[in-house]
Amino acid sequence: MPIFLPETTQTSADALTPRQIVAELDKYVIGQGAAKRAVAIALRNRTRRQKLAPELAEEIAPKNILMIGPTGVGKTEIARRLARLAQSPFVKVEASKFTEVGYVGRDVESMVRDLVELGVDMVREERLEEVRSKAAQTAQDRLLDILLPPSRPAAPDEDPVAAREQQHQTRERFREQLRAGRLDARTVEIDVREKSFPSFEIIAGSQVEEVDINLKDMLPGLFQGKTKRRKLKVPEALEYLTQEEEQKLVDMDSVARTAVERVEQAGIIFIDEIDKIAGREGTHGPDVSREGVQRDILPIVEGTTVNTKYGMIRTDHILFIAAGAFHVAKPSDLIPELQGRFPIRVELEPLGKEEFVRILTEPRSALVKQYTALMETEGIALVFTPDAIRRIADFATLVNERTENIGARRLHTVMEKLLDEISFEGPDLVEKHVTIDDAYVNKMLAEIVKNEDLSRYIL
The missing domain is CATH 3.40.50.300 (P-loop containing nucleotide triphosphate hydrolases)
Incomplete structure (x- = not known):
């Protein structure tokens, strides 16, 4: 057992x-x-x-x-x-x-x-999160080794302790510049490991067997993951080295x-x-x-x-x-x-007008909140009045009754049609404060909803 x-x-x-x-x-x-x-x-x-x-x-x-x-x-x-x-x-x-x-x-x-x-993906992400800070520290050290010239031996008349202290201070100054992004314009050369041989599916017999065959695993001596020298910007190199260190720190057998x-x-x-x-x-x-x-x-x-x-x-x-x-x-x-x-x-009960009103406003990811946030990226303040929200719910309920009842998904089609003009003209609008009231909803949707044949295709 x-x-x-x-x-x-x-x-x-x-x-x-x-x-x-x-x-x-x-x-x-x-x-x-x-x-x-x-x-x-x-x-x-x-x-x-x-x-x-x-x-x-x-x-x-x-x-x-x-x-x-x-x-x-x-x-x-x-x-x-x-x-x-x-x-x-x-x-x-x-x-x-x-x-x-x-x-x-x-x-x-x-x-x-x-x-x-x-x-496996879920557990791997959790383990990567655990080692991320340590991997980032190691990756920074590797990158600093590339950016800084190798330390020279101390001269006979020079204090070796003072020389090491000076090298340490120089390295820490570079580390601060690296973290602050002041070295982002520099280019470095690092060894990048090529991706392993791709996997593929096998068609066996009369059905597709989803067999994940990886030739690198089958023939480890033939595909060793060759490395090649590449020039990368400092941020790209740091990201690659961090990922490489993360993979070293995560035990995939334990993850599995x-x-x-x-x-x-x-x-x-x-x-x-x-x-x-x-x-x-x-x-x-x-x-x-x-x-x-x-x-x-x-x-x-x-x-x-x-x-x-x-x-x-x-x-x-x-x-x-x-x-x-x-x-x-x-x-x-x-x-x-x-x-x-x-x-x-x-x-589960079918949804009606009252549920649609709540769906439009109450959930954390409510449709009204989604569209308001999208238009904010264009600098447009989109405001829905309570009457407009009830009118949208009215139209969605009516179309569901006349055509196929697709539940809350109807709200997506209604909202897209309602905001079609604003979404298209958004970047060019002079007036950045837009109020959606019941009059605007009627103007954009009433004719389409009234024409049953048209609403079948558009809503």
Whole structure:
């Protein structure tokens, strides 16, 4: 039985209660309280599991979640924000992209391989951050060795201690100039290591095997990473030397081990469009993207071992969050075994005018805040009145009702059309204070919304 290592997955989010997790999600996603509660409980249960004895913790599997709701209501955003909050490896995949084993296309195990790659990148960045200051110091010393001439031996009548002190003072003066940017115009020659031989994919049999073959690893004597002399500006040379020192200080074997443990104990896989692989009643004939894919996904969700280039990965404790609109198919159209692996089901509510008003203003990354910040870069102060925001929400709701309901994504198309003229004319505007009121919104959008055929293509 593998040893459970809780210390590799502890994060600052471990101290958050479910109520606090929901409060954090509220900063980015409007409404959908039931879905937030479900993911908050799932995240908290991971923290609870880490405090158990290893034998019992091994037996407790995460309760996977099935989110049901139309497009644009926040399914993906809830899962993504949860992963950031938990500092967990997170990957989003579309179920419709996978094909049954034996057919050309991506096999379902690739989602686990992608998750491991993300986990390795995450841990590597953390380790690089830890050694960054030390690497920068060493890189500065190497660069000063290049910039300063080699120290000459002390003359017979010269005090060697005084000579060394003078050399040290000269070196420190150069270090201060280097940090202040006064040496940026200089050019230095350094040895730059060429990149290793590129990796490539192999097409094996009837499917694309994502095998990362690196000839440098296979034939170390042939590809040693040759170095060549290059002239670089001081800032470029310092950046290159810092990166080189960082790579020396980071133990990639340790990074891989930690990443594997983190993925196994804290990884989150979000499977979108799972309704697209649900078999609909009354359909006949083979379909390589439906029931066969469900049966391939089943063992991964149940808990299996997947071979990756970083070793074998157990999926027993990875949290799976599946989502789908289920307009045509129903959750009961999934094979029974897969249904049983998603015991928590939450239905997300369609968004209306009131939710759109809140989405435009309340979240940290609200659309109004985004466009205001973008126009500030041109020196334009963009101000939206409350009436304008309600009118924008009115138009978005109306277009969703008349055409396809794409939820909050409709706000993006409406805002782009509304601010098209200001965005284009922005750099040339004489008046740098622009107020968007309901009259301006009506002027820019009313005719398009009124013409249903036009709104289908433009909004």
